[in-house]
Amino acid sequence: MIVLALFGVINGYVTARYLKFFGNTDFKLSVAISALVLPLFIIGVFFVELGLAYIQKQPLRYSAAKTLGRVIGWYLLNGSMCFIGAYKGYTKKGSPPPCVVNKISRPIPEQPYHMSIYVLAPVFGLIQFASMYAEFSYLLDSIFRDNWYAMFGFLLLNLLMQVVIIGLISIIATYMQLSY
Numbered sequence: 001m002i003v004l005a006l007f008g009v010i011n012g013y014v015t016a017r018y019l020k021f022f023g024n025t026d027f028k029l030s031v032a033i034s035a036l037v038l039p040l041f042i043i044g045v046f047f048v049e050l051g052l053a054y055i056q057k058q059p060l061r062y063s064a065a066k067t068l069g070r071v072i073g074w075y076l077l078n079g080s081m082c083f084i085g086a087y088k089g090y091t092k093k094g095s096p097p098p099c100v101v102n103k104i105s106r107p108i109p110e111q112p113y114h115m116s117i118y119v120l121a122p123v124f125g126l127i128q129f130a131s132m133y134a135e136f137s138y139l140l141d142s143i144f145r146d147n148w149y150a151m152f153g154f155l156l157l158n159l160l161m162q163v164v165i166i167g168l169i170s171i172i173a174t175y176m177q178l179s180y
Contacts, residue, residue, distance in 0.1 A: 004038075007081075008034070009082070011034045011038065011085060013085035017092070021097075035083070043074070050064060127169065131158065139151055139154070
């Protein structure tokens with residue numbers, strides 16, 4: 001958690017640059033967004049875990065006081081780091097848009113049914129599911145047959161395949177102009 005909190009500098013910087021690019025000049029909003037959103041999610045997960053353990057009357061890995069201490073420490077460290085990053089992001093000169101945007105909007109023509117999201121989402125999802133299914137079935141076979149080195153090699157190969165497949169699907173979906 002300390003490493004994540006220290007990366008708050010990058011979080012604040014990137015948030016400030018994006019908000020400045022889109023015309024928002026409110027420095028305090030940038031700091032609040034970057035300092036609160038991710039920690040609230042992580043802390044919410046901690047408290048859900050504590051709540052479920054309390055409901056099931058299971059022994060806790062750590063006490064509620066320790067969790068509260070982590071929350072306070074997280075916000076102190078992450079909030080100050082986000083403030084520093086957002087300050088650095090707002091003091092830099094804004095970057096111009098990469099191209100000129102036309103003032104007149106063009107209507108998107110009606111797309112054929114086979115290019116709609118209702119057809120393409122299951123097809124693209126099926127492709128990703130099939131590659132993950134192959135990965136997990138081979139993974140379990142390797143574990144049960146005690147072929148650990150083959151498992152790690154296959155996992156690396158499958159990771160690279162996943163990156164390529166998801167990248168290609170993203171390009172295809174972008175250039176097919178999916179209309180929602």
